[in-house]
Amino acid sequence: MQADQPQEIASEGKDLFAKFDDVIALREGLLAQGREDPFNLVMEKVLSPTRAICNGRDTILLGTYNYMGMTFDPDVVEAGKQALADFGSGTTGSRVLNGTYQGHKEVEQALMDFYDMDHAMVFSTGYQANLGIISTIAGKGDYVVLDIDSHASIWDGCAMGQAEVVPFKHNDVEAMEKRLRRIPEGAGKLVILEGVYSMLGDVAPLKEMVAVAKKYGAMVLVDEAHSMGFIGENGRGVVETAGVIDDVDFIIGTFSKSVGTVGGFCVSNHPKFEIMRLVCRPYVFTASLPPSVVATAETSIRKLMHGSNKRAHLWENSRNLHKGLKDLGFTLGTDEPQSAIIAVIMPDLEKGAAMWEALIKGGLYVNLARPPATPANMTLLRCSLCADHSESEVDEILAIFEKAGKEVGII
Numbered sequence: 162m163q164a165d166q167p168q169e170i171a172s173e174g175k176d177l178f179a180k181f182d183d184v185i186a187l188r189e190g191l192l193a194q195g196r197e198d199p200f201n202l203v204m205e206k207v208l209s210p211t212r213a214i215c216n217g218r219d220t221i222l223l224g225t226y227n228y229m230g231m232t233f234d235p236d237v238v239e240a241g242k243q244a245l246a247d248f249g250s251g252t253t254g255s256r257v258l259n260g261t262y263q264g265h266k267e268v269e270q271a272l273m274d275f276y277d278m279d280h281a282m283v284f285s286t287g288y289q290a291n292l293g294i295i296s297t298i299a300g301k302g303d304y305v306v307l308d309i310d311s312h313a314s315i316w317d318g319c320a321m322g323q324a325e326v327v328p329f330k331h332n333d334v335e336a337m338e339k340r341l342r343r344i345p346e347g348a349g350k351l352v353i354l355e356g357v358y359s360m361l362g363d364v365a366p367l368k369e370m371v372a373v374a375k376k377y378g379a380m381v382l383v384d385e386a387h388s389m390g391f392i393g394e395n396g397r398g399v400v401e402t403a404g405v406i407d408d409v410d411f412i413i414g415t416f417s418k419s420v421g422t423v424g425g426f427c428v429s430n431h432p433k434f435e436i437m438r439l440v441c442r443p444y445v446f447t448a449s450l451p452p453s454v455v456a457t458a459e460t461s462i463r464k465l466m467h468g469s470n471k472r473a474h475l476w477e478n479s480r481n482l483h484k485g486l487k488d489l490g491f492t493l494g495t496d497e498p499q500s501a502i503i504a505v506i507m508p509d510l511e512k513g514a515a516m517w518e519a520l521i522k523g524g525l526y527v528n529l530a531r532p533p534a535t536p537a538n539m540t541l542l543r544c545s546l547c548a549d550h551s552e553s554e555v556d557e558i559l560a561i562f563e564k565a566g567k568e569v570g571i572i
Contacts, residue, residue, distance in 0.1 A: 191514050199517045199529040209233055210421075210549045215526055221554055221561075223544045224528040228501045229390045229471055230549030231421030231461045241422075244456035251451045257438060260449030268459040272428055275462050276397055276412065280434040283426045283455070285447055287386055287415030288314040290425030293443035294382065294411060295353065296322035303349035306340050306374075308332065308365070310358050310536050312384065324351070331358075331536065334369045341377040350379035356399030357387035360535050360543065361494030362502025364388075367403040375408060382411040390419025390465045391472055391501055391548075419465065422457045424450050471548040475501055478546045478555055485559040490572040494541065504530075505542040505562075512569060513540035519565035525558060 192198060197216065206214040210230035211222055231237055244264055254260035265283060272281035284290040295318030299305050303324040307315060310331045319326045327344070329336040337352070344350055352374040354365050367383065374381045385398035393401030396419070400406040410431055416424035427437075438444060450458075476498075483498035486505060494504030507513035510531050517529040520542070528543040535541055550558075566572035 187510075191510075196514055196518050197521060199514060199521075202521075202526065207232075210547050211551075211554060213526075216521065218521070218524055220521070221525050221550075221558060223546070223550075223558060224526050225547070226387075226418040226545050227421060227547050227549075228387075228475065228545065229419040229421065229465060229468060230547050231419065231464070234421070234461065234464065236464065237421065237457045237460045240460040241453040241457040245451075245453040248452035250453070252449045254448060255445060256449045257445050262449075262452050262455070264452050264455040264459065265449060268455045268462070269426075271459045271462040272426055275395075275466055276406070276428045278412075278428040279430045279432075281426060281428045282434070282437055282441075282444065283424055283450065283458075284444060285424060285450055287413070287417055287425035288317075289443045289447065290413050290415070290427055291315050291384065292318045292321060293441040294413060294427045294437070295319060295351070296443070297437060297441040298322075298380070298411075299324040299349065299351045303351065304344045305351050305353060306337060306344075306379065307353040308337075308355065308358075310360065311353060311355065312359065312386075313534075315353055315355075315384065324349075332363065332365055334366060334373060337370060338373045338377075341373065341379060344377070350374075350377065351382060352379045353382045353384070355387075356383055356385040356392065357500040357502065359387050359502065360530060360539075360541060361504045362387075362498075362500045362543075363495050364392075364399055364499045367399050367405050371403070371405040371408050380410040381408070382413060383409050384413045386413070386415045386418055387500060387502060389414045390468065391475055394469075396465050396468060396472060416454075416458045416461075420458050420461045422454050422461065424454060424458055468548075475546060475548040478548070478550050478552075479503065481552070481555050482544065482546060482558065485555070486562060489559065489563050489566065491562070491566065501546045503544040503546070505544065507540040507542060507571070510540045512571065513542060516542060516565055516569045516571055519568050520561060523561040523565055525561040525565075 204213045204215050210227045210232050252260040269281040291314035299322045301323050305319050305324045306327045309328045327340045329340050371381055383400055388398040390396045392398050411427055411429045413427050416422045479498040483503050492506040530541040530543050532538045
């Protein structure tokens with residue numbers, strides 16, 4: 162009896178990378194022009210929060226989110242070194258198993274003190290904080306009403322939780338209310354907003370939006386990733402300046418911006434919040450942050466409580482750079498400076514890439530942001546100021562922008 166012969170494969174399977182062909186072609190098109198790759202920058206040596214050797218050049222950093230300049234703070238660095246010596250390089254476990262060290266409890270206490278809230282929960286990244294909190298509290302049958310320009314981690318949290326997603330026009334209070342009005346009576350409702358939107362650096366009208374959300378019985382989550390440490394009298398974010406910090410249910414934040422390390426968190430006054438530690442999958446099923454990281458974060462957060470002088474200087478930098486760029490003739494994302502982010506709008510991706518290259522060759526690093534990450538298919542050069550930028554560095558930044566803008570034909 163003859164053995165069964167293996168069947169021939171009728172045809173090759175579908176190329177699972179085919180969906181990225183447009184992006185591949187776009188990148189190859191930029192590099193074919195001989196340009197430096199704007200998405201593959203290498204920092205060979207970091208000299209300070211505001212300067213580094215990038216692609217072999219001494220470069221001013223204007224695209225790092227290091228808003229409060231805490232990455233080289235001597236107390237922060239020393240805390241990390243000590244924790245590394247005392248506890249080793251990692252926890253090798255989840256927070257619900259062997260991954261909670263003394264430092265994890267201390268950084269959560271620092272967050273509770275910083276925000277004056279009852280509960281704090283730390284995640285391994287800011288992305289995981291949004292993914293975990295949103296997917297856990299808003300599930301099938303619930304509704305999430307969110308700004309159309311929300312961060313990718315917010316959208317991904319909604320997708321993971323499988324709630325009904327109802328987007329509204331960016332920063333439009335009336336549009337938000339219309340969406341809430343249509344949600345069935347008795348359904349679970351979560352409104353998600355951001356204090357500062359990372360692409361244009363604009364601020365949400367939180368006072369009006371939170372009032373509308375509460376009118377319709379919705380819970381409110383505010384992502385303050387780009388405002389924590391800087392905006393507000395105590396650095397608590399736009400929720401603080403808007404006077405709604407006691408009205409929101411959850412505040413999400415990150416350690417990778419003003420705090421100067423890595424990680425994410427959620428603070429809340431909800432009486433049942435602690436159960437999240439047992440039911441939130443991105444918290445339960447991942448390794449906890451290394452001891453050195455939580456030590457740097459805890460030290461940084463406690464110092465940020467007394468960072469009013471740094472906050473004042475960062476606002477001064479923001480006003481000066483915004484005015485300077487506007488006076489040079491650049492088109493900006495906001496009429497007035499609203500945060501530490503200043504977005505310079507480019508005519509198209511080709512001009513944007515050329516301008517980015519002219520800036521990096523002139524000794525200035527900014528972020529080149531392009532669709533689909535940007536609103537309204539815009540190409541942006543996104544500038545992120547630091548409290549450690551000196552007045553002379555801001556002047557130098559403006560001089561580099563002027564030279565590059567004239568070379569490329571933007572101004």
